[in-house]
Amino acid sequence: MLIVNDLSVFYGKIKVVHNINFTIEEGSCVALLGPNGAGKTSTISSILGTVNSTGTVNFCNQDISKIQTEDRIKLGISIAPEGRRVFSNLSVFENLYLGSAIRKDRAIADNEIENWFNIFPILKERKDQSAGTLSGGEQQMLTIARALMGNPKILLLDEPSLGLAPMITKQVFELIETLKTKGITILLVEQNATEALKLADYSYILNSGNIVAHGNRSEILKKGDLMSSLTGVEN
Amino acid sequence: MIDYVVQQSLNALSFGAEYALIALGLAIVFSIMGLVNFAHGEVIAIGGYCMMVMAAIAFRNPIVIIIGAIFASVIMAVFLERIAFRPVRYADATTGLLTAFGVSLILQNLFLLLVSPRPIAVTSMYFLDWPIKLGSIRISSLQIFETVATLLAILFLVLFLKRSFLGIAMRAASLDFEMVRLMGIRANRVIATAFAISGLLAGIAAIFIIARRGAVDPTLGFNPVLKAFVACVVGGFGSLTGAVLGGFLLGALEVGMLVILPQSYGGMKDAFVFAVIAIILVWRPEGILSPQKEKGDKI
Ligand SMILES: Nc1ncnc2c1ncn2[C@@H]1O[C@H](COP(=O)(O)OP(=O)(O)OP(=O)(O)O)[C@@H](O)[C@H]1O
Numbered sequence: 001m002l003i004v005n006d007l008s009v010f011y012g013k014i015k016v017v018h019n020i021n022f023t024i025e026e027g028s029c030v031a032l033l034g035p036n037g038a039g040k041t042s043t044i045s046s047i048l049g050t051v052n053s054t055g056t057v058n059f060c061n062q063d064i065s066k067i068q069t070e071d072r073i074k075l076g077i078s079i080a081p082e083g084r085r086v087f088s089n090l091s092v093f094e095n096l097y098l099g100s101a102i103r104k105d106r107a108i109a110d111n112e113i114e115n116w117f118n119i120f121p122i123l124k125e126r127k128d129q130s131a132g133t134l135s136g137g138e139q140q141m142l143t144i145a146r147a148l149m150g151n152p153k154i155l156l157l158d159e160p161s162l163g164l165a166p167m168i169t170k171q172v173f174e175l176i177e178t179l180k181t182k183g184i185t186i187l188l189v190e191q192n193a194t195e196a197l198k199l200a201d202y203s204y205i206l207n208s209g210n211i212v213a214h215g216n217r218s219e220i221l222k223k224g225d226l227m228s229s230l231t232g233v234e235n
Numbered sequence: 236m237i238d239y240v241v242q243q244s245l246n247a248l249s250f251g252a253e254y255a256l257i258a259l260g261l262a263i264v265f266s267i268m269g270l271v272n273f274a275h276g277e278v279i280a281i282g283g284y285c286m287m288v289m290a291a292i293a294f295r296n297p298i299v300i301i302i303g304a305i306f307a308s309v310i311m312a313v314f315l316e317r318i319a320f321r322p323v324r325y326a327d328a329t330t331g332l333l334t335a336f337g338v339s340l341i342l343q344n345l346f347l348l349l350v351s352p353r354p355i356a357v358t359s360m361y362f363l364d365w366p367i368k369l370g371s372i373r374i375s376s377l378q379i380f381e382t383v384a385t386l387l388a389i390l391f392l393v394l395f396l397k398r399s400f401l402g403i404a405m406r407a408a409s410l411d412f413e414m415v416r417l418m419g420i421r422a423n424r425v426i427a428t429a430f431a432i433s434g435l436l437a438g439i440a441a442i443f444i445i446a447r448r449g450a451v452d453p454t455l456g457f458n459p460v461l462k463a464f465v466a467c468v469v470g471g472f473g474s475l476t477g478a479v480l481g482g483f484l485l486g487a488l489e490v491g492m493l494v495i496l497p498q499s500y501g502g503m504k505d506a507f508v509f510a511v512i513a514i515i516l517v518w519r520p521e522g523i524l525s526p527q528k529e530k531g532d533k534i
């Protein structure tokens with residue numbers, strides 16, 4: 001579904017991601033792991049077209065590396081970004097409403113907002129409250145719900161557990177698990193490698209802008225030393 | 236005495252209304268793309284010139300002239316965005332500011348060359364202005380129209396920003412534009428709408444300025460925009476509520492100074508007004524209602 005080929009990301013003259021390749025099959029959950037500054041967010045941004053990059057990004061058999069960000073979203077790529085970036089001056093409802101921007105079927109989209117409220121009763125309670133007043137965990141749920149409002153083909157999740165208490169982190173991972181069983185294709189960027197490896201069908205380990213390892217959980221865990229130094233996973 | 240206070244308050248209100256109207260036009264563009272659009276004055280002037288042309292080619296119906304003028308300002312605002320501001324959209328704020336100044340100067344000179352450096356009479360809006368006497372209070376109908384029109388424009392804007400999809404997207408964009416694009420909402424659409432609204436407000440302002448002055452010249456909009464800019468700064472740049480508040484505050488200060496200052500100091504009104512504003516800015520450097528800066532992440 002998503003094929004990234006020879007991708008490099010630049011900030012000015014500085015190259016932070018070096019000619020990486022990876023593939024995400026339809027319906028699978030792929031994890032992109034690595035330490036701070038490895039280039040995970042940069043990789044996601046290049047899929048979305050918000051940074052300078054070279055190489056190709058192929059989505060549903062179409063080269064999207066030259067098209068505008070808005071058009072990529074319209075093709076069915078959705079993002080729950082690092083740091084959540086809820087519209088804190090808007091109400092919870094309005095945040096979800098904007099999430100359905102690319103939908104033509106307004107009525108169905110409105111129904112879906114109701115659905116999300118059933119899954120997260122707390123969001124329903126806070127529906128008219130400004131999103132900035134939600135707790136971090138609630139904001140994360142809102143971010144994911146907002147990203148799903150567009151009915152995406154693929155969901156990009158950038159560090160959904162960042163800064164959350166263990167209990168809430170668990171809830172977030174349970175939610176991702178649910179999404180997975182619904183057949184949504186997911187690219188999961190995480191610091192919490194232990195949990196991410198459990199969820200993902202396949203993982204790529206990024207370090208200093210290079211993919212240093214990839215494979216399924218057991219294959220990754222075999223490379224014990226590398227893993228513990230990069231992601232803190234012990235086997 | 237009471238009459239006098241009421242009289243002056245009404246004056247302040249109508250002065251403030253004009254500043255608020257123009258300040259809102261500046262603020263709506265600034266809140267979304269961080270651009271201080273000094274060419275806003277020329278968008279107002281275009282409305283004035285449109286009235287001049289329409290009167291010259293014998294349009295008599297005032298409704299047609301009003302609609303024509305507003306339309307001209309909207310088109311001008313959207314056109315400027317397309318040809319001048321879009322290319323520098325992602326450049327730094329200084330580039331945008333210089334571009335706006337450049338556009339403003341070019342347009343003023345074009346008006347000067349193509350039309351005339353001198354004021355040209357446009358009397359087609361005089362019909363809005365007749366004296367009203369309520370007891371000992373004397374006001375002009377124009378003051379009432381201007382205040383009411385401004386309040387209606389604010390009401391329309393609030394409804395638009397709260398109820399329509401694009402309006403909500405614009406509020407979101409004032410906080411985190413990139414995230415709005417990441418929802419699949421076109422940046423061009425949001426920005427063009429912001430400019431169209433600023434043009435609409437400029438067109439309304441043009442009608443009242445012409446109704447009061449009865450003439451159009453190349454700097455028709457420039458001075459009011461400078462005042463509106465000050466209103467924005469006092470109110471908190473980028474905040475729409477702040478722009479309205481700043482506009483009315485500036486109106487009140489100006490009238491207040493005229494009342495308080497002895498006749499012989501009348502010429503120094505602006506100096507005293509700006510002194511008060513300087514004090515306000517010392518107290519609140521970001522303006523009275525500075526918009527939220529944080530992006531809502533709680534990490
Ligand atoms: N806007 C930017 N300008 C310049 N350099 C940047 C910019 N954004 C990121 N970088 C650099 O690119 C490198 C990769 O950053 P990136 O944000 O992709 O890392 P990351 O893997 O997402 O890290 P984290 O886990 O901390 O989020 C870092 O060295 C960072 O300093």
Ligand SMILES: [Mg+2]
Pocket residue numbers: 040041042082158
């Ligand atoms: Mg990151």
